[in-house]
Amino acid sequence: MADKKVLEQKLEELQEQYSKTRYNKATNKYLGILRAKMAKLRKAMAEKKGKRGTGFGVKKSGDATVVLVGFPNAGKSSLLKRLTGAESKVADYAFTTLDVIPGMLNYSGAKIQVLDVPGLIEGAHLGRGAGTQVASIIRVADLVLFVIDATLPDQIHRLVEELSLLDIKVNRQKPRVMIEEKRSGGVEVEANGHKIPGRKEVETVMHEMGIYNGKVIFYNDIDMDSLIALLLENAVYAKGVIALNKSDLVSEEKARRLAAEFTASTGMRTVAVSAARGTNISQLKEALFENLSLIRIYLKPKDGNADYSRPFVLKSGSDVMELARGLHSKAAKSLKCAYVTGRSAKFENQRVGKEHALEDGDVVTLVYDKF
Ligand SMILES: Nc1nc2c(ncn2[C@@H]2O[C@H](COP(=O)(O)OP(=O)(O)O)[C@@H](O)[C@H]2O)c(=O)[nH]1
Ligand SMILES: [Mg+2]
Structure with missing residues (x-):
């Protein structure tokens, strides 16, 4: 793979061509190719920099x-x-x-x-x-x-x-687009009434990605840039x-x-x-x-009161197992069930399994199997 300077220069050139080209029916396809090429180059550049470690490696910490x-x-x-x-x-x-x-x-x-x-x-x-x-x-x-x-x-x-x-x-919102690869028949487009780039443009992007036969099904409106980004999974x-x-x-x-x-x-x-x-x-x-959609969970010992002074913070959508893991990764292995009071529970002290999704403000008692 070419080095960083070469990639940058190439990107600069493509950008120049891109901004010099007036948008019309005839240049549409060409612009699509340029955009797809630029997206690919940016991806390559990001990967290069990621590997080299540029002093930007920050450790994520906290909730x-x-x-x-x-x-x-x-x-x-x-x-x-x-x-x-x-x-x-x-x-x-x-x-x-x-x-x-x-x-x-x-x-x-x-x-x-x-x-x-x-x-x-x-x-x-x-x-x-x-x-x-x-x-x-x-x-x-x-x-x-x-x-x-x-x-x-x-x-x-x-x-x-x-x-x-x-x-x-x-x-x-992440647009939903599905691609069904096929063996023949060229590129087919199923717009489902959504606002999407023209058929020719979709075809161009698919070709750039190396797909010559396949059905592209759209479940949302989407513009050309987003389509390219999505197809590159970038x-x-x-x-x-x-x-x-x-x-x-x-x-x-x-x-x-x-x-x-x-x-x-x-x-x-x-x-x-x-x-x-x-x-x-x-x-x-x-x-x-x-x-940030964080949720606060209050722990309650089996025969005691909930500790409201120190919530345990989790990402929204977390379940009982994730709570246990966050508390003590070893003990989590012997987690049996939990009792929950709060928004995620149907009634007070509901007994729930490990995959029960918690909600903000829930009070939870964890029950472990005896070692
Ligand atoms: N008047 C005013 N000046 C500010 C404010 N925040 C930052 N500055 C000034 O703007 C300049 C740039 O601030 P800095 O925090 O270094 O910006 P950064 O380059 O985005 O990190 C400094 O002179 C600050 O004192 C603000 O709320 N009001
Ligand atoms: Mg600064």
């Missing part, structure tokens, strides 16, 4: 991981400090964060890891700045916290678009929250209007904050916690 994403100077490092107390260099010029700085936010019994990464710049999807490395971190996080400078509000759309080009789709679907930072520099009225606009256009909860002054930080913490 969930949030990554700060914003253009340089938006206030990411200042916000990291406010949220977690962790020091990351803050300066009045761009590119101060050279590495990944982790911090830990303790909120409502949950330990939330917050990562400050280098600011994204325009063209990150072409490998500019630390684009590909930053993307590889975003891909493993549970939530993206966009940090937007309130005096430069169009940053949000440029960032969401940039991430989308990096195959990170924020607050979007797209991740992430949740997001927006911090409208530096809100101290605009009027309260304007901050409110921007927050409402952001939420309307992106579907993301938006909190106007000031990292410099420490305004609305607790609202932001709450928004992060809520969007």
